[in-house]
Amino acid sequence: METDAPLVRVEGLGKTFGTGEAAVPALADVTLQVAAGEVVGLRGPSGSGKSTLLNIIACILEPSAGRLRLGGETVWDGAYRVADLRRLRRERIGFIFQFHNLLPFLTAVDNVALAMTLLGTELAAARARARALLDYLQVGRRAEAMPARLSGGEAQRVAIARALANRPRVILADEPTAALDSERARVVMDLLRQVAQDQQAAILVVTHDEKIFDRFDRMIALRDGRIEAAG
């Protein structure tokens, strides 16, 4: 793989929800890149299109216009789209959702291990790595708890462990620190920086939290679906 090519490359991306009278333009002409090893922040007022952008990069939403390439593979290009978006998601992308989205019927450790077994990892090995990740995120002692018994911050960290489980090259996070106190928010951000370094991953994080702005290599600001400032 070309190491210097950006892992995430978005060009002229647009997204309109609905059609005709009811059409809501959420994104217009968004172009950005995130290179391997880079941790980039995405900010903007509520409704500016941050989640929409992240969901398109995560292959969850279909864009209305523009192009998306992930690690050299074209995902969207006008009429073209990769046939199996879910394969792309489980193999390449770690997504930390705005609401943690853990499966309520699996323990914390199995929520993390599941992501690995979907890629064919042996259950025992998957659980071992899941435990190690949970320990690292300081929720190891809650490994056997069901999600309903976790606090918001604990659940968020389990979700982070799940996103990191398969060592994805692209990590997308929608307000991962919203449910955490500033101490833990810093721990999570340091971890993400570490992962970016170790795995040469491209990381894009939506955040409102000014206390952690200094943890990003650069910030991108969205307003009304357009890039306002790149720094």
Place this chain on the structure above:
Amino acid sequence: MNLAFADIRHRLGRFLMTCVGLGLLMAVALSMVGIYQGVVAEALALTRSLRADLWVVESGTRGPFAEASRIPGDVREMIARVPGVDAAGAITLRTAEMRAPQGLLRAQVMGYEPGRPGGPAAIESGRGLGGARFEMVADARARLPLGAMVTLGGDRYRVVGTTRGLVASGGDPLVFIQLRDSQELQFKLAPPAARRALAAGSSAGGTDTINAVVAQLSPAADPDAVAETVRRWKHLAALTDAEQGELLTRSVVNRARVQLGMFTVVLLFVSAVIITLIIYTMTMDKLREIATLKLIGAPDRTIVGLVLQQAMLLGVAGYAAAIAIVFMTRGLFPRTVALGPAEVAMMAGVIGGICILGSLASIRAALRIEPQQALGG
């Protein structure tokens, strides 16, 4: 890890409640299959246990179970002399109400001559009829204990033995008395006008009228050939045991059989609709979880597996409950609930099929769930 199992364990109480409800429904369907089989089995048990190779009845009738048949008593001797016939016995058959210790009892009363064909092949308790008059052998279904006194046609009979599984097509238990007693009974229970005619000797054969002759053939004899011989007497008809069995299951109990069969089909259809709805509800309750699975990249096979395995678990647990319920309650039914391994296995197959078919709509819906549906609060 198994997602289907984990999810069920997560809401175990609800799942168990569903299984019990479904179990009751399947129990009804399974009982119907047993009742259906029971009607057929009971009809056949009757001819089997009389060990008759040939039934000789009135010409133009298919008696004595399907139609009324009256022939003179001396036919027995004629039949006994037919080549190939080992033994022949005269029988009478009529429905009568009797006064038993526990109240009025309706039964099919069969008269035969002890020592000749026509009596029960096996006695469960007590003994068979002896030489004494006014003795009775009753089927267990009549719930008459040994030694019980029963009033029938003004006479008091003593129960000396019991049989098992001998019931008429309507479900009435069979009781056996001596031919002589039964012929007198026939006379006593006949309407007054007919009785006067009989007493005056105007009717052919007088009181020595029987309903059929039961013949046992020698092992070498061909039942169809002997039947042919008998049919040469213009006033007689003959049915082989195979024909009698066919008649009992097809003609005599046919209405009941078809009725029960139809009802079983209706019940299976209702079960199929309810199972389909339950699986659909179970799946839609997991809409968010299924969307989440898609978000983290789970392939369709994982999602299909989840729905299908839960449907099968539901079917297995519900059917297990149904079997437990049916086998605990079958003794309470007034008629035979005939369920063997074959019926239980057949129903398992049907329910398995229903579960798979019932999952199809849910699988379709689950595959259509968009991953975005898991996003947002």
